[in-house]
Each structure stands twice: as structure tokens, then as C-alpha cells.
Amino acid sequence: MSRILIGNGRLIDPASGLDETGDVAVADGRIVRLGGRIEDFTPDRRIDASGQWVIPGLIDLSARLREPGATRKADITSESRAAAAAGITTLVMPPDTTPVMDTPSVVELVTHRADITGAARVVPLGALTRELAGEQLSGMAGLAAAGCPALSDGGRPITDSLVLRRALEYASTFSLPCLLTPVDPCLAQGCLNEGPTATRLGLPGIPAAAETAGLGRQLAVAGACQARVHFGRLSSADGARLLTTALGENRKLTADVAIHQLFLTDQDAMEYDARFHLDPPLRDIIDREALRQAVADRVIRIICSDHQPHDQDAKDGPFASTASGASGLDTLLALVLRLVEEEVLPLHRALATVTLEPARLLGLEGGRLDEGAAADLVVVDPVAPWFCTGESLRSRGRNSPFLGWEFSARATHTLVAGRLVHQPDGP
Amino acid sequence: MSVQLDDQGQLRHFLTTEGLDPRLLTRILDTAESFSGVIGKSVKNVPLLRGRTVINLFFESSTRTRTTFELAAKRLSADVLNVAVDTTTTKGESLLDMLRNLQAMQADMFVVRHNQSGAAEYFARHVDPGVAVLNAGDGWHAHPTQAMLDAFTIRRHKGPFEQLRIAIVGDIRHSRVARSQIHAFNGLGAGEVRVIAPNTLLPSDVDTLGVQVYNDLGAGLRDVDVVIALRLQRERMQGALLPGESEYFRHYGLTESRLAGAHPEAIVMHPGPINRGVEIDSALADGPRSVILDQVTNGIAVRMAVMTMVLGVQPETAREVS
Structure with a gap:
């Protein structure tokens, strides 16, 4: 394996609080030296990081890669390469593939495809129930042995509360975290936030109660178990408030938010633009500000891209008939740093939401800069302005809600396990 | 939603009444008033849209709305084609493909009814320049x-x-x-x-x-x-x-x-x-x-008015004819 010396970069590690200019030496897939001038190390390759930042590689807690099952939209190769180019070194993949990730063989397929691509790591989440049908438990121990660090409902909440309780109890037997989707599906039959915009557009609305009703029930069930529970994709001020209260009783609970919820609102869909057809829906400015505050207060500790690449046909047509979801890998890092520019979060906190915190939740070893740690890291040029356009996107999903936005930062080099998987002139 | 207006603020499609200038709304009514006289006369046709093709594209069943649009178009001497699309039998063909096929028949105007909110705006964004879209009802959104x-x-x-x-x-x-x-x-x-x-x-x-x-x-x-x-x-x-x-x-x-x-x-x-x-x-x-x-009855005159306005036939001309 190659030996790489990253020289004279601003080393930023949210785990240790490190923030100083220095060198990083990488060998055998690991960080062997960190900080200061490193002169007694013979690299095969030097990267001059003067004026640039060196940060842990991003861990994206929710990224649909569409393989197996929907490779017309995207696949593991295309998306793990797009991730690497965007400074994401680990993609956590929900189990709602076709077939569902409920047996070790599907996990092995995914892991194998990621290995032969050799770009970002892919970490599959196991299904909590067979077929994600919410009826029978999946073989959780087997899924864990095959490489799933946690289990998930894959965006399809378990509606039978007894099954939910059993699933959480059984998962806790093996200390497996459970990632739940806080939604009551009966209340979520719509395609846009319930409110003035949906009323104007004549679209069926999804009330915030769809989130709080789902979250409240799941909190009640989780409270009776030992399980380590995480709530994915919060979207509303009411949901954040409910979670804040629950955290007073159970500090182990965690939650995440999709990055687009921190920048967009339902008014962006005012012209029936299907790129803003998302699930959970974009809500209003009060919700957006409450979510920002919840992230600042560490009520919501993790930010993800909620990457859902689609083919053009899926996003073509009248709003309600289009598929929900946004392509998000390409803009995750730039948007997280924009939260710093907009003074929502200090730099280390912002980076922690996409590195340290998801690593902690899943027990992954990445997410930090440390001697001996896996060399998953990114060199970021903080002043490299770029426009997000259809052509600039590396993901096969062109359904980005941020087309036309200008960003200031981008990843120039990405290392995964000490291998350079992205550099300015291509990998 | 300015897709229905051109650079001069004139109607090029008619998709919604939301956000329209009061003068424009009033002009629609005044123009309809001028056509209303036409309907009362024994000679009911005016040649304002002669040689133009209007396609009534209905994805939802309708009798009265489709009929009055058809009458309005015929009284303006347009050629009218009624296309009723049964969405249960046309799965697979995208709206865009259907639109392109119909457009290839040299349509000047589509009158669209669809059960999805935003469908008319979708059509308006995808038709060729110079082709007008009239919303005959889209989902819960507008009529x-x-x-x-x-x-x-x-x-x-x-x-x-x-x-x-x-x-x-x-x-x-x-x-x-x-x-x-x-x-x-x-x-x-x-x-x-x-x-x-x-x-x-x-x-x-x-x-x-x-x-x-x-x-x-x-x-x-x-x-x-x-x-x-x-x-x-x-x-x-x-x-x-x-x-x-x-x-x-x-x-x-x-x-x-x-x-x-x-x-x-x-x-x-x-x-x-x-x-x-x-x-x-x-x-x-x-x-x-x-x-x-x-x-x-008034539906015919109002639809005649809107049809002439989106195709840029001057209201003055209309008044002379009446």
C-alpha cells in the first residue's frame, strides 16, 4: 500500500478538538503520524495541503445507492465514486433495496460490489423485519455477522407496536442500534407539507402530526426496551420539540436530519418543481429554523444527505405523480460548511455531525483524525467556488434541489483506508 | 407562476386565476361580453381562429366543460380534435410522449383536463413555443x-x-x-x-x-x-x-x-x-x-375570449367582428 504525506494543511478533528497546521503521514491504510512537521517519513506521494483543510472523511448516514433493484437510477459503483469525489468516505445504506437487505447474501452482494469499485466504503443496514413488512423479525445476528452495524426500518415504519417492541428487544440482545423512521403512515398520505403552499397548489398535505404521532408511539415503545434507538430524518419543529423532551429521560436517543431540511422550505415547490418532492416533505420556515436550532443544541446530532438518486422519468410529470427524494451526495460537504458560514454551527460541531457522531452511533472506526485510525480523510479547499449544475453532479441522480446554487468549498483529495480515491484530475 | 404570461404581461397560456392583474381579468370579461353578442345572433361563427387546431385533451371525463370548449372553438372557426385519455389503459406512455405526439399533429392549442394538480402547468412548460395551453381543470388546483x-x-x-x-x-x-x-x-x-x-x-x-x-x-x-x-x-x-x-x-x-x-x-x-x-x-x-x-351559456363566450387572447388575436378585432 502506498505511503502518502499530506503536507502543511489545517488539521481539523472534531473528536479531539484538534485545529492546527501540520502534516499527516499515511501508511498501510492508517494515519501513522499526525501534526507538526513530519520529516522522517518517506512517502510515495506528497499532497501539498497549504491553505487547505484536512478533515476526517464524511460518513453519510443515509444514502440510497439503488443497487440491488433499481440500477436504472444509480448503482453502487456510480454512487460510491460520486461520494468519494464529494469527500464522503462511508455511505450508510438503508435496507430497502430489492430484494430487501434481510439476509446475509444481500449484504454480501452489496459489500462485494463496493469492494471491487474501491471508492467510498459502503455500510449496509440490516432490515429490522423480513421484507421490511413489519411482521416477522429478520435474522439480526446473522446480518450483524455479515457486516451490518445496525438495523433499520428502511423508511417503512413498523405499524404493529408489538412487533416493533419485539424487534427492538431482540436487537438489543445483540447491542444493535435500531434506526427508525418517525412517521405515522396513515397521516402521511400527501406529497407536500400541509399548509398554505399545499393549499394554494391543490396538493394533499402531510401534517407535522404525521411525524409526532409516529415519533410519540416509537418513543413509548422504545422506553419499555433497552434498545439503542435512533430516529431518522426529522422534519418538523414539533418533532424536534418532542425529541427534546424525550432526551430529558433517555440520553441515549439520537436523531438525524437531512441537510436539505436545513436550507429549503415547502415554498421552493411553489412551481410544482418535482426536485422539491421529498419524503418527509419540506416544511415551513419555522420548522427549518427549529431544526437548525435543534442541531445547534445537539438534540439532533447527525446530518445526512438522505441521498435518493432518480432517473429523469421518475421526476418527470405532475408533482404528485413523481417519485420523492433528492440526490444529495454532491452537496453534503458544501452545505455542511455553509452552516458554518451562516453561523448556525461552529466548524468543529458542523463536521462532527457528519463524521464523529454517525461513527459513534454505528460503532464505526472512521470519523476522526488520530494516529492509528483508519486513513479515511479529505483535503478540502475552503475557497474553491463552484456552481452546482446538472453537469457538475457526479451522482447519476440529477435530481438535486440545489441546482444553480453557488458553494465555496469542495473536496480536492479523498483517501479511503489510505488509498487516494479522488484527486483533482480524477482518481 | 408567470409561465402563463409573456414578456408583455399578456396571456400565452391560461392556467390559473391566481396572481393575475385586475385589468387582465377585466379584459377577459369584456372580451367575453363582445362574443356574447355573437352567440345571440343567427350567424354564430366568427373566423378568428380559422385554420387553427385546438385539441381537447381530457384525462378525466367531462361532458359540459368539454362540450363548451368545443363549441367555443368551433364558433371561432377552429378545427377541433377531442382526445379522451383513459389513464387506466394508457399506462406506460408518459405524458411527455403523448404531448409530443399530439403536437406533431400541428396543434395550436391544448385544452387540458387532468386529475393531477399542476398537470396544466406541466404541459405549458413542455409545449413548443407558440402553442397555448388552457387549463380545463387540474386536480384540486385550478379551473x-x-x-x-x-x-x-x-x-x-x-x-x-x-x-x-x-x-x-x-x-x-x-x-x-x-x-x-x-x-x-x-x-x-x-x-x-x-x-x-x-x-x-x-x-x-x-x-x-x-x-x-x-x-x-x-x-x-x-x-x-x-x-x-x-x-x-x-x-x-x-x-x-x-x-x-x-x-x-x-x-x-x-x-x-x-x-x-x-x-x-x-x-x-x-x-x-x-x-x-x-x-x-x-x-x-x-x-x-x-x-x-x-x-x-356564458361558458362558451368566456372560453372564446380566452382562446383568442392566448393566441394573440386582438380583442379590438373581436369587437369589430361582433
């Missing part, structure tokens, strides 16, 4: 020609809008007609627009559309000049929106006696088709206050 023919009928019977109180009764939540009426009447400067319905039939934040909201029919009808009953779809009894038709009629059905608090000369309207004994009783629907059949 702008219906709203304008209602405005036309109101203006004929009740004069200027400034002093008028107008009440819309019934299923506001699922009604494209109501949304377009609210925007049109407010745009034309109506004194007050009210909606009257049980809470299950009101969309969230309906007041943000610019209406006064009433649950009680008697209170809502007090001193109104115009009462519009909306059609109640039978499906609403499923889905836990309403308990049943008889309870609905008891609380929200229009009868002569329930209009006791309204202005003595209040008129009663309905966009049709009527469910007699559900949203309105027959005595009222067929009585002297009712202008329901005028609405149908």
Missing part, C-alpha cells in the same frame, strides 16, 4: 375558465364586484373551482369572499387564500349577494370526511329558507353537475334566484 365564467355571470347579474359579498359553500378542500373562484373574485376586487364548510372539507390555512371562513351556513350566508354551491363527490363519504349525505344536506344543503338571511336579491350558482337534495334542493336550483343555466 380558471369556470371561475371566469362565474365572474362573468356575477358581473352581468350583480354589477361591479366592489360591494359584493360572495359565499362558496361545500367541499372547498378538493375543489379546483373554489380555488380559482377565490383568486378571480379577489383579483376583481370583490368586497368579501366567504367559504362555508365543515372542517373536514376545508384545506389547511384556507384563510391565507383571502377568504372569511364559516362553519355555520346561516351565519355564512348572512347578507351575501352571491351563493355558490359546490358539487359534493360521493367518494367523500368514504375516507371519513363526512358521515353521510343526509346529515350534510341538513347542515350545508342550500334551500330557499336557509337563504333567508342573505340579500333579498341574492343569486344562486352551481358549477354542475348538481346533486339535487345533497348540496342544493331542486326548488332553489330551478327557482328564480338560480342562474345555473346562464353559467353554462
